[in-house]
Amino acid sequence: MREVEYNTVVETVARLCKEANYFLGDDVYNAIKNGLEKEESPVGKDILNQLLKNADIAKNEEIPICQDTGFAVIFLEHGADVRVKGDINQAITEGVAKGYTEGYLRKSILSDPVKGKNTNDNTPPIIYTTIVPGDKIKITVAPKGGGSENMSAVKMMTPADGIEGVKKFVIDTVVQASSNPCPPIVVGVGIGGNFEYVAFLAKKALLRNIGERNPDPFYADVERELLEKINNTGVGPMGLGGRITCLDVFIEVFPRHIASFPAAVNINCHAARHKSAVI
Amino acid sequence: MSEPIRLKTPLTEEDVLKLKIGDSVLLTGKIYTARDAAHKRLFDLAEKGEPLPLDLKGQIIYYAGPAPAKPGYVIGPAGPTTSGRCDPYTPKLLEIGLKGMIGKGVRSKEVKDAMQKYKAVYFAATGGAAALIAKNIKAVKVVAYEDLGAEAIRELEVEDFPLIVANDAYGGDLYEEGMKKYRRE
Ligand code: SF4
Numbered sequence: 001m002r003e004v005e006y007n008t009v010v011e012t013v014a015r016l017c018k019e020a021n022y023f024l025g026d027d028v029y030n031a032i033k034n035g036l037e038k039e040e041s042p043v044g045k046d047i048l049n050q051l052l053k054n055a056d057i058a059k060n061e062e063i064p065i066c067q068d069t070g071f072a073v074i075f076l077e078h079g080a081d082v083r084v085k086g087d088i089n090q091a092i093t094e095g096v097a098k099g100y101t102e103g104y105l106r107k108s109i110l111s112d113p114v115k116g117k118n119t120n121d122n123t124p125p126i127i128y129t130t131i132v133p134g135d136k137i138k139i140t141v142a143p144k145g146g147g148s149e150n151m152s153a154v155k156m157m158t159p160a161d162g163i164e165g166v167k168k169f170v171i172d173t174v175v176q177a178s179s180n181p182c183p184p185i186v187v188g189v190g191i192g193g194n195f196e197y198v199a200f201l202a203k204k205a206l207l208r209n210i211g212e213r214n215p216d217p218f219y220a221d222v223e224r225e226l227l228e229k230i231n232n233t234g235v236g237p238m239g240l241g242g243r244i245t246c247l248d249v250f251i252e253v254f255p256r257h258i259a260s261f262p263a264a265v266n267i268n269c270h271a272a273r274h275k276s277a278v279i
Numbered sequence: 280m281s282e283p284i285r286l287k288t289p290l291t292e293e294d295v296l297k298l299k300i301g302d303s304v305l306l307t308g309k310i311y312t313a314r315d316a317a318h319k320r321l322f323d324l325a326e327k328g329e330p331l332p333l334d335l336k337g338q339i340i341y342y343a344g345p346a347p348a349k350p351g352y353v354i355g356p357a358g359p360t361t362s363g364r365c366d367p368y369t370p371k372l373l374e375i376g377l378k379g380m381i382g383k384g385v386r387s388k389e390v391k392d393a394m395q396k397y398k399a400v401y402f403a404a405t406g407g408a409a410a411l412i413a414k415n416i417k418a419v420k421v422v423a424y425e426d427l428g429a430e431a432i433r434e435l436e437v438e439d440f441p442l443i444v445a446n447d448a449y450g451g452d453l454y455e456e457g458m459k460k461y462r463r464e
Contacts, residue, residue, distance in 0.1 A: 041461055043301060043443055043453075047405050050441065054411035058356075067346040067356040067409040104355060106346035106429060118428060147361050147383075147406065179384045179454060180361050182406035234462030238383065238403055240443060241457015271407045 002079075002135040004279055006086035009139070012277050013095025016141035017072060018103035020275040021064040024055040027210040028186075028247065028272050035184060035244035044242030048184075051237075051270055066182075066271040069105035070143030072096045072125035075207065079134035089127055092139075097121035108146065128200070140207060142274040148185065148267045151177035154199050157261045166191055166263045167226060173265045174230050174246070179239025182269040184247045186210070187230065190264040193254035202266035205250035207274050212250070219251045247272075283441070289337030290378040295400050298444045300451035304402060305439040310339045310381065312357075312433040315364040317424050322368035325375055332423035333432065335372060339379035339402075340365075344429040346409070354419045354435070356409030359383040362401070366390050373397040385454045386446060395450050402442035403453070415440045 029052065036048045058065040074092055084091060100107060100122035109123065110116030153173050157165050170189055177185075190201030213220040226249040236242025247270070256262070286294060288308030298304070311333060313321065324331050342362050346355035362382030369380070370393035378399050383406035386394075394401065404412060418436040425431050445453045 041457065043303070043457070044461075046303065046441075046443075047408075050405045050408045050411055054405075054408040057414065058410040061349075061410070063349060063352075063410050063413075064346050064356045065410060066407040067344065067358050068360070069346060104347045104349045106344070106355070108429075145407075150361075178458075179403070179406070180363070182383065232463040234458040234460065236457060236461055238406060238443075239385070239458070240403060240445065240453050241459075241461045243461060269407055 002082040004082060004084045004137065006084060006091050008279055009084055009088060009091035010095040010098060012139055012279055013074070013092050013141060014099035014102065016139065016275045016277055017096055017099025017105065017143065020141050020143050020273040021069045021103065021105055022062050023059050024065050025209065025272065028270065029055055031210040031247040032184065032270065035247065039237070039242055039244045041236055041240070041242035043240050044237040044244060047237035047240070048244065064105055065273070066145060067106055068108065068145040068147065069100065070145045070273070071109065072122060073142045073144050073203070074125050074127045075140040075142065075204070076127060076129040077132045077138040078129055079136045080131055081135035082137055084137070092125060092127055093123050096125045097123050136278050138276060138278045140274055140276040142207060145269055145271060148181035148269040151181045152202070152264070152266045154195065154262065154264045156195065157263050159261045161261060163222060167222070167229070169263055170226055170249070170265050171229055171233065174267070175233050175235060177267055178235060181267045182271070183235055183237055183239055183245045184270050185245065186247050186268040186272045187226070187249045188266040188268065189249065189251045191251060191253045192256040193262060194257070194260065195262060197254060198262035198264040199266070201252040201254060202264035205252040206266060206268045206272065208250045210248045214251050219253060223249045223251055288339055290339065290400070291337065292398050295378055295398050295448050298400050298447050299449070300444050300447050300453040300456060302444040304442045304444060306442055307438050307440070308436070310341045310435050310437055311422070312341050312343045312345070312435060314342060314344050314360060314430045316427050316430045317432050318365045318368040320424060322371050325371050336376035337378050339381060340372070340377060341435065342380065342382035352413070354413055354416050357413050357416060358409030359404040359406055362386060369393065373399050381442060391446055391450065391452065394446060394448055398448045400444060400448060401446040403445040404440070404442055412440065
């Protein structure tokens with residue numbers, strides 16, 4: 001069995017925390033740029049220009065795109081034929097502490113939801129592990145800000161609601177969120193599974209790059225339709241009115257129980273951050 | 280877009296009454312950061328009629344909790360946070376003389392009513408444009424509640440901070456108007 005040093009995990013996670021927060025993905029950057037051409041509102045145009053300038057400054061100076069450097073959400077795809085020398089969860093936690101401290105990232109985590117104090121190193125992270133074939137470990141760090149996370153929703157719909165019900169739920173959620181998630185947003189949608197899994201699907205959907213469609217043409221069409229409908233709501237950049245409310249919509253689905261029809265909407269802001277590495 | 284209006288703090292009632300929703304503004308002068316934790320403390324003092332650690336008359340509060348500064352920087356990235364969390368405390372602060380607020384997101388009806396009554400203005404800053412906004416901040420000093428860390432009250436000296444008037448003293452609301460204007464059926 002292949003072995004990976006404990007420290008390799010620590011260093012990789014620390015680096016990904018910094019890179020995710022400093023460097024806006026080219027896909028998002030280009031989507032904002034394309035949005036500028038379609039934006040009709042002068043205020044909206046001004047805001048999109050500011051976002052591009054902001055991303056340039058963050059990249060050149062290696063400082064965070066946004067001051068809310070998020071909850072560190074980690075997706076692990078762990079090969080069955082590789083092991084880390086030591087506790088991998090511990091190594092990831094150490095990596096997050098290192099990245100957030102060395103990288104001058106904001107520490108936003110309270111040790112207990114009710115009685116807590118700031119942990120001062122942005123730990124613990126939230127870690128999702130999947131065991132996959134092979135002898136590699138893929139680590140994705142997706143820092144998630146509070147403003148957009150707070151506007152997300154899960155709904156236990158009825159099977160009779162169908163896909164039309166899901167579309168309405170997505171649009172209502174986005175309109176209600178208005179300016180809070182810092183539009184232009186990216187929308188992750190989960191359909192199927194059960195109560196907790198559907199939320200996970202919506203979150204996982206946000207790891208896709210802008211323009212990456214669901215491989216099933218049916219859902220790819222729904223993604224396109226929702227994108228257009230959201231951009232017709234008029235919410236616009238920062239909710240101040242305009243054409244560009246959303247940069248993309250990603251749907252992830254899973255089989256469901258005959259009695260249930262869960263749906264979830266996880267909203268991400270224009271600071272749609274995720275960086276991966278394979279070790 | 281029309282030429283931005285240049286404003287200096289502290290704001291007078293006359294300054295406030297000039298502003299209409301959709302105006303773009305470049306703000307220069309001293310402003311104060313405060314998030315909900317600091318608001319709660321200010322509110323409790325004001326309710327009891329006790330003196331606040333800073334005089335809010337004519338001042339502007341910026342809803343922000345900056346990231347740490349890298350060496351050589353006066354401040355870390357410092358974009359606006361969601362204003363709504365401060366809504367329960369805001370009417371009281373407007374009553375004692377606060378003239379302006381900077382943040383992101385819609386305000387409650389109570390806040391909008393109080394803005395009309397006490398003549399105040401609410402500016403939207405670009406959420407997530409934190410690295411860019413930090414460039415407009417020239418000096419920083421903690422003036423109260425240091426124990427709150429990122430949420431302490433800081434005095435910021437800003438120069439040409441780009442803002443948009445989201446709610447004016449006449450009851451105008453750009454969040455509502457803007458969305459209506461660009462909605463398509
Ligand atoms: S919603 Fe996103 S862009 Fe807006 S403040 Fe939060 S993390 Fe930053």
